[in-house]
Amino acid sequence: MRTALVIGTGLIGTSAALALAGRGITVHLRDHDPARARTAAALGAGTDEAPAGPVDLVIVAVPPAHVAGTLAAAIRDGLGRGYLDVASVKGGPKRELQDLDLDLTAYIGTHPMSGKERSGPLAATADLFEGRPWVLTPTRDTDTEVLNLALELVALCRAVPVVMDADAHDRAVALVSHTPQLVSSMVAARLESADETAVRLCGQGIRDVTRIAASDPRMWVEILSANPGPVADVLAGVAADLDETVRALRSLESEDDAKRRAGASGVEDVLRRGNAGRARVPGKHGAAPTAYETVAVLISDSPGELARIFADAGRAGVNIEDVRIEHATGQQAGLVQLMVEPTAVPVLETALKERGWALRKG
Structure with a gap:
């Protein structure tokens, strides 16, 4: 893949564009609101100028209700060698496209299982998909070259490909x-x-x-x-x-x-x-869930405090598996809950106490 066109510059589309542009792909951006495409371009996600000819991959990142129409128009206009969408629903758009009597060999439905509470290009990040499942829903008609382009996109975004039937996905x-x-x-x-x-x-x-x-x-x-x-x-x-x-x-x-x-x-x-x-929810790196122990530390709401506690844990040779912060109502302080392997708890507690941190039980 050398070129791509992203249609729809919201959170998902812009994040994919940022990931591709950061890995040397020439990315063109299009949105029904040109201002959003310009914003995404200003963030480094590509250019809002139209491509001179067909691109290698067209990525449709619009709401589910608009997927079929947008894809159909792109396919009829011959905008790319391959086409995919990233909508969170797969069965409906697939059936709508099939009803339009189009050649769908160059299309594959996909869904990156990643997102945020915030939307729009300003919420996008190049690492949004790293380590996250990215569902691919090929059919018997899907061209192998298009499947390979989709797999390349997933790899460039550092996600994990998962192949599923469209209705099973839904x-x-x-x-x-x-x-x-x-x-x-x-x-x-x-x-x-x-x-x-x-x-x-x-x-x-x-x-x-x-x-x-x-x-x-x-x-x-x-x-x-x-x-x-x-x-x-x-x-x-x-x-x-x-x-x-x-x-x-x-x-x-x-x-x-x-x-x-x-x-x-x-x-x-x-x-x-x-x-x-x-207990069935996958744990770190998709492995079986691990029962971590929590070390709770009182922390002030000051710049650099989190970095300092992580650095102190690192110097003690302890890996922080997960972290939560509980803020104190009406106070400039909070409780940081550090999740670690059970065997690391004594080592971490001793190290943090020696460095002046106030530990809390529970």
Whole structure:
């Protein structure tokens, strides 16, 4: 691949363009809003000038509802040797394209499993896809050269290729992406009219659950409108669990010992099933999840403090596997939770204490 055309310069399109441009590919940028394409070009993602002729790969990065129309126009205009889209839904656009009676041998549907709560070119980064799954949905008609171009794109973006059927992909993202977005938004919506005293008690748990609720509603309406059936199926299962859990909690209020025991059993059941499901989420580098221990450190909200604590951990020979920061309400301080291998805990605690850090239990 030497040249590419990215149509749609939002978060995903601009991030892909930045990754390609950074690896020597000549990238052309196009958007229905020329100002967005100019912004992406100013960030170093390529040029907003039209290519002189067909490019090696056309990357369509528009909302699912516009994928088929945009791809059809690009194919009819002969803009490239190969074409792919990066929409988060695959089955619908594929069927729409098939209904248009086009030669689709030069097309492959793809979906990089990466994103942010923020959208638009200014949120884009060249490393957005590094280490993340990038789904490819080839069909029997997909040309081998186009599949190779898609694999090259994935490699240049340092992502991990995963081959799936389009409809299987849509059922999978309904479970692992689309439903979590709705559930997060539903929980966050409880805070809208909550008493200010309750809101001030928000800790890391509510922050974790509601983080993705900050996403753009208009973007998610477009995504969910393209995959409503599979998402509704998953939500129906969640709703059944909610109904059972509500009944179990009501039973815990009963004066009848048998009902209280049944209620406790019902609550425990959903929590245990949650444990079992969470244990299946892949861990670091896609390996089986590892149970890390947490070392909690009080840290001031000052420039360089995080860098200093990471440097001190490095000097102690300890690798930080993950990190969380819990901010203290109304104070210029917070609690940094360093996740490490269990055997590294004594080494890290000793090293941090020697360097003057204040450790906290729990």
